[in-house]
Amino acid sequence: MSSDKKLGLFSLTAVVVGSMIGGGAFNLPSDMAAGANSGAVIIGWLITGIGMIALAMAFQNLAVRKPELEGGIYSYARAGFGEFLGFNSAWGYWVSAWLGNVAYATLFFSALNYFFPVFGQGNNLASVIGASVLLWLVHALVLKGVKEAAIVNLVTTIAKLVPIFLFIIVALFAFKVDVFLLDFWGKGGFSWSALQEQVKSTMLVTLWVFIGVEGAVVLSGRAKERKDVGRATVLGLLGTLGIYILISVLSLGIMSQPQLAELEAPSMAYVMETIVGKWGAVVINLGLVLSLLGAWLGWTLLAAEIPYVAAKDGVLPKWLAKENQNGSPSASLWLTNGLIQAFILVVLFAESTYQALYSMAGVAILLPYLFSALYQLKLAYTGESYEAGESRAKDLILGIIATLYAMWLVYAAGLDYLLMVSVLYAPGILFYLKARREQGEKAFKGYEFGLALFILAAAVVAIILLATGTIAP
Numbered sequence: 001m002s003s004d005k006k007l008g009l010f011s012l013t014a015v016v017v018g019s020m021i022g023g024g025a026f027n028l029p030s031d032m033a034a035g036a037n038s039g040a041v042i043i044g045w046l047i048t049g050i051g052m053i054a055l056a057m058a059f060q061n062l063a064v065r066k067p068e069l070e071g072g073i074y075s076y077a078r079a080g081f082g083e084f085l086g087f088n089s090a091w092g093y094w095v096s097a098w099l100g101n102v103a104y105a106t107l108f109f110s111a112l113n114y115f116f117p118v119f120g121q122g123n124n125l126a127s128v129i130g131a132s133v134l135l136w137l138v139h140a141l142v143l144k145g146v147k148e149a150a151i152v153n154l155v156t157t158i159a160k161l162v163p164i165f166l167f168i169i170v171a172l173f174a175f176k177v178d179v180f181l182l183d184f185w186g187k188g189g190f191s192w193s194a195l196q197e198q199v200k201s202t203m204l205v206t207l208w209v210f211i212g213v214e215g216a217v218v219l220s221g222r223a224k225e226r227k228d229v230g231r232a233t234v235l236g237l238l239g240t241l242g243i244y245i246l247i248s249v250l251s252l253g254i255m256s257q258p259q260l261a262e263l264e265a266p267s268m269a270y271v272m273e274t275i276v277g278k279w280g281a282v283v284i285n286l287g288l289v290l291s292l293l294g295a296w297l298g299w300t301l302l303a304a305e306i307p308y309v310a311a312k313d314g315v316l317p318k319w320l321a322k323e324n325q326n327g328s329p330s331a332s333l334w335l336t337n338g339l340i341q342a343f344i345l346v347v348l349f350a351e352s353t354y355q356a357l358y359s360m361a362g363v364a365i366l367l368p369y370l371f372s373a374l375y376q377l378k379l380a381y382t383g384e385s386y387e388a389g390e391s392r393a394k395d396l397i398l399g400i401i402a403t404l405y406a407m408w409l410v411y412a413a414g415l416d417y418l419l420m421v422s423v424l425y426a427p428g429i430l431f432y433l434k435a436r437r438e439q440g441e442k443a444f445k446g447y448e449f450g451l452a453l454f455i456l457a458a459a460v461v462a463i464i465l466l467a468t469g470t471i472a473p
Contacts, residue, residue: 006224009232015298016212016236021243022100022295023107023266024209024358025164026288028244029251030267031355033260035201038252039185043195044202045245051405052210055369056237058376058402059213060230061395065385074310077371080378083315083441084432084448088455089368090310091428095421096365097303098336100211101296102343103357105131108292110265110354114285121265121354128348132341134296139337142300143328160294163287164243167272171250174275180253203412207362209244212298213237265354300336307332314439316431363417364424366410373402416471419462426459 007015024031032041062069062076069075073093078086109130110122118126186194213233223229251260251271263270266288272280308329311320322331347357377399379385380392410418429452436443444452465471 008224009228012223012228012232013236015301016232017240020210020212020236020240021160021164021291022209022212022299023104023111023288023292023354024205025244025247026111026266026268026284026291027107027354028205028209028248028268029255029260029271030263030265031205032202032248033252033257034205035261036198037183037186037257038180038249039190040195040198041202041248041252044199044206045248047199047405047408048203048206048210049241049245050401051408052206052213052237052241054398054401054405055373056213056233057398058373059233061398062372062376062379063229063233064227065379073368073372074306074315075313076375077368078313078315080375081371082445082448083436084444084451085371087310087315087432087435088425088428089371090306090315091425091431092364092366092421093368094303094306094336095424095428096211096361096368097299097306098340099343099357099361099364099424101135101299101303101340102347103354103361104292104296104299105135105340105344106347106354106357107265108134108289108296111269111285111288111292114269114281123347125348128344131344135337135340135344138297138300139333141297142304142333143324143330144326160287160291163283164247167268167284168243168246168250170272170275170280171246171254175250175253177253179256180249182256200412203409204359204362204417206244207365207409208358210237210240211362211365212295212302213240300333303336304329304333307335311435315435317434318438359413359417360421360424363413363421366406366413370403370406370410373399373406377403419458419465419471422455422458423462423466425455429455 032044036044059073066076066079069079074086074090077089106122106127108122109119109127112130113119113122119130120127185191186198188194213236247268251268254271255263255274260267260271266284269281269284269288272284307316307320308323308331310316311318311332320329320332320335322329324330376395380395380399383392386392433443443449462471
């Protein structure tokens with residue numbers, strides 16, 4: 001790819017910020033308050049901040065120490081733990097990316113419902129038709145070229161920050177300390193068990209709004225300068241973390257926790273409306289629509305890139321590595337958007353909500369995050385890629401914190417969502433087997449066959465439980 005088609009620091013940072021600040025930021029007030037009071041929300045952000053900063057710094061470190069691994073989050077699992085786990089990391093990341101776009105579609109038309117009531121909660125027939133049209137418009141844009149789509153993403157990233165900063169400024173003046181301190185730990189006062197459950201309830205929310213922190217790593221093969229990948233990751237994370245904390249904490253000082261928990265999506269609009277009136281909600285909803293367009297585009301770029309890179313590496317079938325004349329991963333893009341279209345229709349019949357979809361997208365990405373953190377830990381422990389005598393203590397601590405955070409997220413996700421996501425992991429085994437045949441390689445080595453059986457068994461159990469109504473998205 002020529003240098004003029006490469007992405008610089010500003011564009012890479014915009015991809016990171018644009019991918020993270022999607023719909024989630026605009027619904028943080030109610031999502032965080034749904035199961036947690038002010039004290040637990042603060043602790044939840046503290047845990048998330050430490051964990052995500054460690055994870056982002058791990059991505060930065062891996063980008064520098066392993067520049068040859070241009071698939072980023074997928075290639076780290078493969079290099080560190082073998083072909084099958086590497087494949088599942090790529091597959092899980094990809095599943096999370098396109099599921100996230102289905103969630104974006106639902107929230108997009110839920111926001112439009114403020115202006116056009118025909119769209120309901122974003123999961124009716126009118127919304128499905130609208131989402132389908134928008135899906136294929138984005139598809140056509142990405143087919144024109146990654147560079148061109150990244151420019152559009154940069155513009156929407158800048159524009160959508162305006163209503164968010166407006167909300168933060170207005171909320172700072174409207175903040176009331178007595179409202180924020182009301183039932184600070186919950187109605188029953190402080191309790192360790194209650195606090196743990198409250199903090200746990202915030203974890204999938206905070207994970208969802210930070211998915212995309214690895215965006216620059218995924219596109220590392222298209223960066224002008226390799227060092228910009230790590231810089232863009234850290235810059236994007238720190239800026240976004242500050243914005244998220246302000247949104248959720250300030251909202252708890254404007255409306256009580258029970259009031260926030262009952263707000264419809266996007267809850268930021270209704271918080272704004274209580275402060276300044278109807279025009280505030282209009283501005284926020286317009287900002288959300290623009291934000292979702294940018295995030296949808298950003299995640300389409302990322303979702304198409306993962307199967308494309310994995311296919312080039314021989315982990316997915318060769319046909320997914322096909323490009324069009326503009327250098328866009330066309331085969332991967334058609335498969336990705338075809339699945340998004342199918343799930344948009346599922347949303348209509350299952351009446352799935354935005355919260356259920358983003359929870360599944362968050363759980364799907366846990367495996368890639370966990371094994372990226374473990375690879376950072378492995379490199380620091382073994383000394384691979386380090387000079388003789390070079391200190392590894394800081395990177396070792398970084399790997400431990402990132403790994404513990406990823407393991408905590410798996411625990412916080414809960415068994416129901418883990419089982420449901422296994423249904424989406426299971427079909428990937430067929431793709432893996434085809435790719436291994438194309439490479440003339442043995443399908444499984446050692447424990448990998450047992451892991452494949454475990455995934456299939458979990459998927460069967462999940463399907464039975466879904467069919468009987470024992471669990472539901």
